[in-house]
Amino acid sequence: MTNPDQPRPQSVGRDKIRIDGPLKVTGTAPYAYEQPTENPAYVFPLISGIVKGKVRSIDEAAARALPGVLDILTHKNAPRLLAKADPELYILQGPEIHYRGEYIGAVIAETPEIARHAASLVRVDYDDEGGDTAFRLNHPDEYNPKRINTGIPADSKKGDFQAAFAAAPVTVDAEYTTPYEHHNPLEAHSIIAQWDKERLDGVLGVLGERPHLKIYEGSQGVGMAQILLAPLLGLLPAQIEIISPYVGGAFGSKGIPHPPTMLTALAAKLLPGRPVKYMLTRQQMFRSVGHRLTTHQRVRLGATPDGKLTATAHNVVQSTARLKQFAEQTANATRHMYAAENRETTHRMVPLDIPPATFMRAPGEFPGMFALETAMDELAVKLGIDPIELRVLNEPELDPEEDKPHSSRHLVECLRQGAELFGWEERSPQPGTRQEGEWVYGMGVASTTYPRQLTMPTKARVVYGGGKYRVELTAADIGTGAWTVLTQIAADALKVPEDQIDLRIGQTGLPLAYLAGGSTGTYNWGSAIMVAAVQFRDKHGETPAEGAEAEGSAYFPDEAKKLALHAYGAHFAEVKVSSVTGEIRVTRLLGVYDAGRIINPRTANSQFIGGMTMGISGALHEESYLDARPGYGHVVNSDFAGYHIAANADAPDVQARWIEYPDYNFGPTGAKGIGEIGVVGVPAAIGNAIYNATGKRLRELPFTPDKLLE
Structure with a gap:
């Protein structure tokens, strides 16, 4: 640790190169689709060819006969979702179609090329109910939303x-x-999903097992995604692990989960224990992610x-x-x-x-x-x-x-x-x-x-160990520099050099923070970090013991109201x-x-x-x-x-x-x-x-x- 009596230049306000810059320019920063997996399978979606109606029949025979096809997911065999908490994510639960390009199934195969080819072999018949896609004034169904x-x-x-x-x-x-x-962020939406079992331990030993879903995905807020996915899947938030250390652009499209995430999760449930990968094509970015x-x-x-x-x-x-x-x-x-x-x-x-x-x-x-x-x-x-x-x-x-x-x-x-x-x-x-x-x-x-x-409460945690201060919260760096500026804020708040800060963001299991959206990230996350740092110093002083920790919540003065x-x-x-x-x-x-x-x-x-x-x-x-x-x-x-x-x-x-x-x-x-x-x-x-x-x-x-x- 530095001598607290020795003057130290402030970190906040200084021109600092991005901490993650070298990783990104050398191509070694792992984005969602690049996360290491063993023996992955691949998904390619089946999409509706009509605007509104129902799927009457699906002929999968030619696709299933193709070598390398592992399974075909449709509303007939899709795992059941528990609650319709989000209509956008409540997919493959019936034959209904709400818009052209909606997911009506997916091919799961050994390679992305086989999955895409097999999807082209699936034949679907519909009961077409027409639909209305023309935006116009004086629409007969125009309404007042009351709140926006x-x-x-x-x-x-x-x-x-x-x-x-x-x-x-x-x-x-x-x-x-x-x-x-x-x-159209540089990184198209991409997901890896894998289901397995996690052991439940208690004071009397092993209590049993429960389902566990692990997701790699570019996300503006892994904590929010965890909360939104859990009720649909019938899981507790703790049963869903989402990892998103680097995001190749988002601009709002990765703020909350969209159907590709749910499609990949449902496909992976048909292959328990095996990771399933899906990256949207550029054309697919215009259909299902907002x-x-x-x-x-x-x-x-x-x-x-x-x-x-x-x-x-x-x-x-x-x-x-x-x-x-x-x-x-x-x-x-x-x-x-x-x-x-x-x-x-x-x-x-x-x-x-x-x-x-x-x-x-x-x-x-x-x-x-x-x-x-x-x-x-x-x-x-x-x-x-x-x-x-x-x-x-x-x-x-x-x-x-x-x-x-x-x-x-x-x-x-x-x-x-x-x-x-x-x-x-x-x-x-x-x-x-x-x-x-x-x-x-x-x-x-x-x-x-x-x-x-106004955002949901945001928390941060500071843990001391190995001569460094680990600063934890479920913030996200979507290319905006959060890795860098949050390190600067933490260094000043704890009164230590930046190289003593070990920032942990972009994964669940950390203190819950609001997503990267609405221009709230820096002042919201930074506030939580500063409060956690004050709590840490008040509790542990300038020479903390190994494993010392403290948490704090974002603070906004009452007069701000x-x-x-x-x-x-x-x-x-x-x-x-x-x-x-x-x-x-x-x-x-x-x-x-x-x-x-x-x-x-x-x-x-x-x-x-x-x-x-x-x-x-x-x-x-x-x-x-x-x-x-x-x-x-x-x-x-x-x-x-x-x-x-x-x-x-x-x-x-x-x-x-x-x-x-x-x-x-x-x-x-x-x-x-x-x-x-x-x-x-x-x-x-x-x-x-x-x-x-x-x-x-x-x-x-x-x-x-x-x-x-x-």
């Missing part, structure tokens, strides 16, 4: 919006749409001639699966962003026979802020006011929704600093002012925000648009963020520019084309040939800056969340820049050339 993601009310109302909007001298009334999008739902949004703004907002309304209609609701909080940011005495927000769901949606980076705020921040730009144009000044003019003293003081809100400073760094003074409010050859240039701005999320807690920022975009082809290029993108204390500048910068690049991708490229004709209901561009994501050439100059105001109402780390605010608002900034270049307002994502040439 994060548990907040679907609707909100203050003042008299209708009267204030009717009386407003200047108004904007526009509709905005966002498409289906699908997660997506970002599609939205239609109407935003209305009323203002005085000098730009003061008097009325705001944000009315959202969005898709959901009939099988399982997922309702994004699309209008939530509008409730908190700008001051207006009269306002309303609503969410309505259109139930369809499609796969369930799930979290996708910045769920709700990403599509919602595209609409709001574009509408704010439209209002600025109508008023003849600089769009930055319009936002500053409507900066609220209290949170507009909750009437609470802000814990910290430095949005104006982000806008001002970003304007100076970006050269905003060179922007002309007149569209088409700057042109070089066929290219016209423009600049745009948009705000970004993401709230602090009286405050509005959000992260903020501003995005600045410069684009060039071809006057010949309509091609759009983002030439520069800058983000300036108010994100509390920055634990590690290197990993934070990576998160910010990664989010901004994903924002470029959503603005210019990403769209899943769902063929909604009767009898189809599938995504037609389900590969990288048809579903485009941003490449290096799409993001030539992406930079992030931040203003650092630690906010201890988010927890003792002083950090806010940074995973989402890098992506929120980027499409609006780009769209506003396109308007500044061309004079054409685009209200539909993505911004493809055909929309400019119409």
Whole structure:
């Protein structure tokens, strides 16, 4: 141990290379599918060829005759699930079909090639009941979900919006749409599942055995997955072991278990004691692991001639699966962003026979802020006011929704600093002012925000042994740098060098922590680690005995309940648009963020520019084309040939800056969340820049050339 009286440089706040970096660049970090197994079998799924109905018959004869086929899993021989705790995971329990591409079985074989070939030999007959996959307004089954993601009310109302909007001298009334999008992390979903028996020991000796399921899987939260799988499988959480030390990207798709996990677990149960492996193909990623739902949004703004907002309304209609609701909080940011005495927000769901949606980076705020921040730009144009000044003019003293003081809100400073760094003074409010050859240039701005999320209690444990401090919790590193920043936090909390910290995350059996999602990881897990460290030192002092340990739970001060807690920022975009082809290029993108204390500048910068690049991708490229004709209901561009994501050439100059105001109402780390605010608002900034270049307002994502040439 170091001498506690000797000065030691702080770890938190320092630029540190990733602890897991060398393993990843040398290809020696084992991801889920690469975990060592003996004599594995392989799964390839059978999927429904209709949208809705029932399986009438399955002809397995040709597949079973193929050498190397071990078994074929269908609803006729699938192990029974105990409880329908999650409709999405309640698979193969009957012949019913809820969406095209739903799992109706699987081939289990000695090799993945045999499994895939055998699956193509299975013949299925159906009772086809048609189904409805077409998202549209005025759907006869449209409904009010009452509550939306994060548990907040679907609707909100203050003042008299209708009267204030009717009386407003200047108004904007526009509709905005966002498409289906699908997660495409570098690591496709992959699972290894194995059933065996574990011995139960008691004070009187061996009490017996019970089933034990071991799963290797890329997961944003192994503890949450364990809790969600247990009731379906009829197990106690302790009977399920999940290991996920490294995750090759997730963006929400690996936040909770999806049907591939259950399919692999059920297949493995037919081969007790033998591991069964399944890695989704890129095409399969578009079927069964979630997506970002599609939205239609109407935003209305009323203002005085000098730009003061008097009325705001944000009315959202969005898709959901009939099988399982997922309702994004699309209008939530509008409730908190700008001051207006009269306002309303609503969410309505259109139930369809499609796969369930799930979290996708910045769920709700990403599509919602595209609409709001574009509408704010439209209002600025109508008023003849600089769009930055319009936002500053409507900066609220209290949170507009909750009437609470802000814990910290430095949005104006982000806008001002970003304007100076970006050269905003060179922007002309007149569209088409700057042109070089066929290219016209423009600049745009948009705000970004993401709230602090309420999470389940998170715990951490510190154990001393062998000269090191083992720090344990079921956190996850999904490529964001958790291995590194949690080590930094632990080192400072325990007042030891980083090389004395032995961090253990990404597996069950450790203290339960909330998943990596909602920009909660660092401040939530870090808080638990800091509290555990304080408990450890209070209990064991500076010279702990071998095996000394202590636990602690994440701490948030009581006064935080009286405050509005959000992260903020501003995005600045410069684009060039071809006057010949309509091609759009983002030439520069800058983000300036108010994100509390920055634990590690290197990993934070990576998160910010990664989010901004994903924002470029959503603005210019990403769209899943769902063929909604009767009898189809599938995504037609389900590969990288048809579903485009941003490449290096799409993001030539992406930079992030931040203003650092630690906010201890988010927890003792002083950090806010940074995973989402890098992506929120980027499409609006780009769209506003396109308007500044061309004079054409685009209200539909993505911004493809055909929309400019119409």
